Amino acid sequence: MLGVAQKNPPDCARYCHLGIVLNPEKAFEVLDKGPETIAEGANEFRKFWGDKAQLRRFQDGSITESVVWAATSDSLWKRRLVVRSIVTHLLQHHFQLENKDFEYIAGELDISYRLTPIFRTDKMPENFKVEQDVDAEDTSLNVIRCFDDLARKLHALNDLPLEIVSIAGISPVFRYSEPVPILPQARMIGEQMYAMQVQRGVIQLGQSGKWPSELGALRALKMAFYIQIANLLREQYNLKTKVTYDGLLVLKQGYCFGIEMSHPKEVALLKKEKSERGLTQYVDCEASIALEKRHYILPKVTGALHALYQLHNSFGGTVMIAKRWLSTQFLDDGLWPEECTELLIAAQFLRAPAQKNPTSPQTGFIRFLQLLAGTDWRNELFLLNFNNAMDENAVADLEHRFSTERDIFPPLCIATSFDQNHMGNLWTSACKPNINVLARVTLLARHALDIIESALLSTKPFIKPGQIFIAPNNGYDFVIQLKPDLVSNSWAHEFGSSFTVRTRPNWRLPLADSNFLQNTMEKLRDAYSDFAAFFYNPHGGKEIALIWKPDISKERDFKVNEMNGCALSTENSGKVFVKKEILMEDLKFILKDMYLRIGTVDEVLTASRTTLPTISKKTSTTIIEHFQYKTGEKRYFTNSEVEVSEVVTKKVKKQSKDLKMNTMKNFSKNKSAKSLKVNGLATKSKNINKKGKTKKLKIKKSVISDVATSKKQ
Structure with a gap:
C-alpha cells in the first residue's frame, strides 16, 4: 500500500487494508x-x-x-x-x-490496453481469429512470431547480389510497448495495401565496395534491391508486397511489415559538406542523426528492452498503460516522444533491485506517476547503462558534464550506453518535450496520483478507469472536431472524450503507412507553431484541441514568408500583428474536407450532444444498436460519465419510435386506400350483376342450392 496520510481515516475496527508483496517467480503459477x-x-x-x-x-x-x-x-x-x-x-x-x-485491487487499469468490446472477433476469418478478451501483450507475441518467420524467409533468399546479414525490428511492438492490440486485419486490394498499423524492421546487407558515393545514386540502388526482394518474396513464398519510396511493405498472415535497408555510407553522405575553404568535412546534421538513431541505435535499444521484458514481464504492461494514459491526455509523439516513456520506465526497473520491481503493470504505472509527479527535471539525469557497457569513468564524466553544462542538455535528459556519441541529446530535444509540456505532465500525474491514492486508502470501491483516462477539457481555447469517417477507431479500449459525445465506430482500414491524422498535425505545427499549440489523441481521437500562445498579441517584424494569419499594423509601419479570426479562417480552409465543426469547448460539446446522425429506414436499427449503452461497460465508467451516452440513446430511441409510428400511419393509409379501391370494384361488379345476371352465374347458383338441399336431406 502507498504510505499516504488520510484526512478522515476509516474506522480500523470495521475496515482493514492489507498490502501483499508478491514473489514474481512463484506468483503466477497456475x-x-x-x-x-x-x-x-x-x-x-x-x-x-x-x-x-x-x-x-x-x-x-x-x-x-x-x-x-x-x-x-x-x-x-x-x-x-x-x-x-x-x-x-x-x-x-x-x-x-x-x-x-x-x-x-489488482489489474483494474489493465483494461486500457485490452481489445475494445465493440469490435467483434467472431466475425474475423477462421485463419486469423483471436479471442475477444485479447490484449496488446498477447497480440505482440503473435506479431513477433510472424516477423521471425519472415526474417527466416528473407535470410533464405539466395538470389540476391548481397546476402542479408541481419534483420531487426524497431517498432514498439518488438519491445512489448505497443498499447493498441494489433489484429491480423491487413489486406491487399488491387495494387493498394490497407493496414491499421505497419510494423517496421531494418535489414543490413553484406559488405561491398561497389556502393556509389553519391546520395541519390545510393538510394536508387537501394530501391533496386527493394524491387528484387519483393519479386523473390512473391515468387518463392507467394507473399503480397508493395515497393514504396521509404522501403518495402510485406503482407504476411494478416500483418503488414515495413522493411527498410540500412547502409553506413548513407549516414556518412548525409554528414558530408564543404567548408568555406572548399574542404570536405563530415558534420552531424538533423537528418544524419535521425537516420543513425533509426537504423543503428534503435535496433540495439529494442533488443535491450525486449530482454528486460523477458526478465520482468510487468515492464511491457506498465509501458502500455503509461502510453495510453499520456495519449488520452492529448500528449502525442510530437510533444512527448514515445521512446521517452519506455526509457523512463526502463530506468525505474534498472535502478531498483530485482526483488523490489513491481510484479503487476498497475503497480508499475503508479510508480511511473510518482516519478512524473516528484522529479526535478532540471537536476535529474536518466542514464540507462545496458549490460554495463559504460565504465565508471564514462559515467562520472557524463554526470559531471550534466551538472556543470546543464544548458547544453535538453529539459528532459535521457541517455543510454548505445548513444555515447550523442549523449543526452538523442531521445529528447529542447522542444520535445519542452518545459511547458513537462510542467503539464507533472500536474496531470499529480492529479491522477491523488485520485488513485485516495481510492486505495478509502473504504469505497476502487476508481473507474475512465476517471483518469479521460482528459479534462478546461484550458483549451478551441476544438476542431474531425469527421468520424476520416479517422479510424483504435482497437484498444476507448474511454470516451470530454470534448464530444461518442460516434459510431469507424473500422475502415486506411492505406498502409498513410498516418492521416499524424501528417495533418505535423503540417499544422510547422505552419502555426508560433501562434498556437495543438493537441490530439493519437489512439483513435477525433478532435484537435488548440491553445493560443501567450505572446500572440505582440506585434512582429514584417516578413514576406511569415505572414500566416497576420495583418499590417496601423500604428507602427513595418510591423504586423496576428489576428485570431484570420488564423481560424486559415484553419477552416486547410481542414475544409476534414473537420465537422470548429468552436470553443462548450460550443463543440453542445453541438455534438444535440446533433444526431440522420436515421433512415435501413440504418435505424444499426444506429440504435450502436448507441445502446453496453451493460458490460458500466464497471469502467461512473454514472456521470455515461450520462451523455444515455441521453443520446433516449433521443435516438424517440426518433426511431417516431419513425416507426409514421411508417405505420403511412401503411394504414395505403391499406385503407387499397380497401376502398377494392370495395369500389366490388360495388361496381354488384351493380353490373343487378342489371342482368349471366347464364353462367345462374347455373352456379342453382348448383349451390342443389348441394345445400342434398346436405340438408
Missing part, C-alpha cells in the same frame, strides 16, 4: 502441488483448500493433492490474477465472507 495421498499432510492440505483440492496424476507417475487456479494456455493478464483467486477462495472458505464484504 498449479500448487501438495503431498501425496498417503502422506501425513494430505488431510491438512485438503482441509486448508477445501473443495479446491483434488487428486492429479503427473507425467512422472506421481499422484498428489493439487490445486489448479487457471489453465496453462490462459493469457498472461489472467495468470497475473491467480493471487486474487487464491485470496478470494481463502476468505470465502475460512471466514465465510461474500464478494461484497471485501475488495481485491
